[in-house]
Amino acid sequence: MADSGVTDGPEKKEDIERAKNEGKELSKEEKQRLRKEKKQQKKSKEKKDEKEKEKEKKSGGSTATAPQAQPSTQKAPPAVPAPVSNSVPASEPAIPADKPTKSKAELKAERRARQEAERATKQTKKGEPGQQSATGKPKAPPSELQPVVKRLPEHVQVDDPDVLKKLAKKLERQQIPLRSDYGYKVSLFSHLHQYSRKAPPTQQLSIPSTVIHPAIVRLGLQYSQGIVAGSNARSVALLHAFKQVIRDYTTPPNEELSRDLVNKLKPYISFLNQCRPLSASMGNAIKYIKKEISNIPSQCKEEEAKSKLLNNIEWYINEKIILAAKAIAVSSIEKISDGDVILVYGCSSLVNHILCEAFDKQRKFRVIVVDSRPRLEGREALRRLVQKGISCTYVLISAVSYILPEVSKVFLGAHALLANGYVMSRVGTSQIALVAKAFNVPVLVCCETYKFCERVQTDSFVSNELDDPDDLIVTRKDFVDLVITDLGMIPCTSVPVVLRVKNVDQ
């Protein structure tokens, strides 16, 4: 079986190339073949897996990551011993001779497995074994001893040309165009992608593309152009788009809905990632969807399964976003007293919701909205608050130290909450928190639980998004580089109170 896989290697590749050129998906037989290969690899690794699973369970992290640890261990080992298992059935002395032809099959199987492993949580192994892992066996045990070692997400490794090449190959095989980088790179940020907003990723996408659902394409464009912004809005838009996808989905014959749908989602997620790197809230939402999909029993009928999924998504949106907002509003309204002067920064849907609710409950307070170039999101918040009838003042972030003496409380929204207690939010938030601390003004951060994330970060340089620099200047200047960062950090020491809602299941 594996031999036939090996010899079929080059032909398989040609088939795939042909299919790509015609814009069709990979044919059924190819998929079947690959799946059989995978199954075989899994069987041969089962003995080793049991040992590692036990180790993982002992040293596993939070409960939220436990369900994902299992699928990741199953998927990740194939990445490592893919070459190993290929060589096992073949005769031992033939290994060096077969190396050149085998490497192609290794590559493909490896890539496919790696692709699936990547879409799991960040708890995959560090470093790629690469093509030279004929000696993959000794590598497997050491790397699996440390399941919590995280692999660097590739969007942080842009200055490594190997990583870039791998990314390009992966996207190629999912038939998603690679987004062209902005011509000019800022040296301080050379490890991050820098995209120009003028070159949307869909320029290279052919029109009758059957791989990506149009709702997802639209969503991706909205993300990249900044039309849909704010982590709550993005997550909700994502979930709605996925609902559309599920509605339009039909299970192909001989396929299981649970597995096939998950596979379908992967290229969408890659595409969205290219448009705009996924946020923590979106990541959690996707995890939830995948879990739900894979939990669907196989004897379920298609219509039933689809409606169940749609209901689940509705429930998720309702519970995690809408109800959480209400609960947070209730507890934060207690903190707002009459005569307060409240400072808010940018446009956070949660904070706006809280303020509107407080106003409805007849609290008397004044709001100061702080804004920053170039996004100027604060104007949106200003509009909403003024329409509600709240008296507002508007300043730019450079005037913050002038206006802070009159402020009694600062309310901030969060984009994500990291494992070490740091808050990730729009850039400039950390400045406001710092200045507030200097004036001894309490800072309250409001964040729903679904935005929690296991990453750890100490400053804003490690992982960040860079925006289009052309927003900053009107005329082009040759030597000047412009940078906007999207996310800033507040260390927990300057956040006296964090409001959140504890959810039972997570």
Added chain:
Amino acid sequence: MPGPDKETDLTERLEAFLSDLKRGGSGTGPLRSSAETARETTALLRRITAQARWSSAGDLMEIIRKEGRRMTAAQPSETTVGNMIRRVLKIVREEYARSRGSSEEADQQESLHKMLTSGGLSEENFRQHFAPLRANVIEAINELLTELGNLEPAVRLSVRLTSSATASFLKEGTTDNIAMQALEHIHSNEVIMTIGRSRTVEAFLKNAGRKRKFHVIVAECAPFCQGHEMATNLSKDGIETTVITDAAIFAVMSRVNKVIIGTQTVLANGGLRAVNGTHTLALAAKHHSTPLIVCAPMFKLSPQFPNEEDTFHKFVSPHEVLPFTEGEILSKVNVHCPVFDYVPPELITLFISNIGGHAPSYIYRLMSELYHPEDHEL
């Protein structure tokens, strides 16, 4: 008659200067640098000394004070005007004392001692007439002008009306002195942060850029975004520059080695009155323990204290902040656009001026050398 002509000529110049001050302080349009203002004020005072009618030092001081009050009232935020006036007053006192024959040492007693024994000095009403006083004072003012960097009054007048490009041809004495100290403070491969646009800092960095390779991050300074201009000027000289928004100051600060800023005024307690956003920059630098260096020539040192809240701040039209196109919400919203920030002296590491570097706690001493305590209130 030459007399009245000269007088009208003088008053004309004064009026022109005053209206220029009033107009030039709006913050938009071609901003006049503090050095130019200082120079013009001093030149105008020299003209007053030369052309006005006075017989004794006391008369001269009265005239100068009167004109000075008008000038500071025209643009209270332009403190260099007041500084120069006080400097000239001190010059007059010194010259008078020298003509009277009292020794130099008596004048330079410790300031505390002077306060207690000032009974003798307050009797001075400067009524004695000395013939060479006029010439002496004019000579001293000329020295002050060379220190500031320019001598030709005629050229300067034309400069005021034409663009600031011609001004750059004139030698800038104080800025050169400061720029020459640049190499001591900037090392290779450093990342330096600055905010807004300061000609002093620009010259400072350019001077260092000739010999050393380093990277500069400029925070554009909303809402007027003078940081862009600064960055273009620096990059023309081949210094690697990056522009960031004000919001990103804290985010980037962890990578910065030094913060070098200019200021509008140095206050009597060692604090600063600088462009808005500087306080945030100073706090972020303190948080990351990055040294904050202020480049300020001596004529920016002002005997004011930051307590008077109503005169401290200056506001400009909030049009830049919230444009009139956002019409429907404008009427219900208050918009503030302050121009200056107060930076307390604890956040500052070092002052670099044309006479060298000092700690903020030393500022009071410098002040006592430059100004006479009775001149603090004009």
